[in-house]
Amino acid sequence: MNRINCIRSQSALRHRNLRKFLKESDATSEDLLTYNIIRKLSKRNSLSTLWCICQELTSFLRTCTSLNGKQSQDMMSSSKDMSDLAFLVDICGHLNDLNLKLQEKNKTTINTLPAVQAFSYKLKLFLVDVQGDMLHSPALKPFLDEDEGMAFFTNDYTHFIEKLQQDFNNGLSQFQSFKHIMQLIKTPQTAKLNGKWVTQLPLKSVDVSYLQLELCNLKGTDINKIEEDFYLQASTKAEFPQLAQL
Incomplete structure (x- = not known):
């Protein structure tokens, strides 16, 4: 995420040139979205935008002579970095879907807790899926299909999902201490x-x-x-x- 913000905020001139370049290239997005840590939902939007314009952005970065531009170019040309980006686009997309459900207006515990519990089951599915057919990883799947050697890094993604599972299970376990209240409410x-x-x-x-x-x-x-x-x-x-x- 820091790399995205660096590309955007290196200079006002670079940002204007980037927007002009994307527009002339008929890219799917005419700008690269910055990431604000306060707005959690912006993470997936920033990542997915970067993913969609990665080819145009790589071409643009070749015109940059600064050290920051060179580092960004190295990232965009790295198979491992782009594989990681694809994985994060997919997993953050699933997390965004959950966040949107939790942030809807006029929701009570009856509405929100089942959504969190359902996502814990989805993580079990994603854990198996990322090691197999990757039906729920649309960004990552074609990337790994093109480079079979990148399949080695699925272990990293497995560990990531396992850690996410642990975090969700720890959070859900706290509700066990309120199970009688939950039953009363229902x-x-x-x-x-x-x-x-x-x-x-x-x-x-x-x-x-x-x-x-x-x-x-x-x-x-x-x-x-x-x-x-x-x-x-x-x-x-x-x-x-x-x-x-x-």
């Missing part, structure tokens, strides 16, 4: 009034006594199924404020 009608969820409540934000009364009221209604938008409805927040807050 099926409050069948929850015990003094169930194990009581000991897991965040007492600073939820009042146990009021929540128990709300459960009694909920059990007395004809609500048989908790829909995904149940906790977002104004009527729910008004009638069951503690449960909605939880």
Whole structure:
């Protein structure tokens, strides 16, 4: 990512020349996107843009005489570096899909946790896939097909995905300590009034006594199924404020 930003920010003149070159070359993008660490979703966009214009960018860098330009040119002409780029384009694309689901408006735990759990299963698929047919690595697959010798580096990508798996598993394991609360949220009608969820409540934000009364009221209604938008409805927040807050 630093290399992308260096290419862009080396000088205003170089940036203007780059944009002009890309436009004249009818490249798929007329600019190289910078990466902002604060905006996580920009990582995949920056990488995919670089990947799409790598041929045009390589030609442009040949006209640069600075040390930075030479280093960037070396990177673009390195089979290993470009293989790594292709892999990151693919894996960051999958991560972006997850991030977009988590950042959608009006989402609750019921919506977001299953998406994270589903991605942990997808990582198992990606781990096998990157060592085989690479059906889920569209950028990497043709690159390795052209150079069979690059298949050696799939071990690096396997280790990367395994580390990602470990990170996700560590994060999901934290939810185990709240499994009774999760069950309460999903099926409050069948929850015990003094169930194990009581000991897991965040007492600073939820009042146990009021929540128990709300459960009694909920059990007395004809609500048989908790829909995904149940906790977002104004009527729910008004009638069951503690449960909605939880």
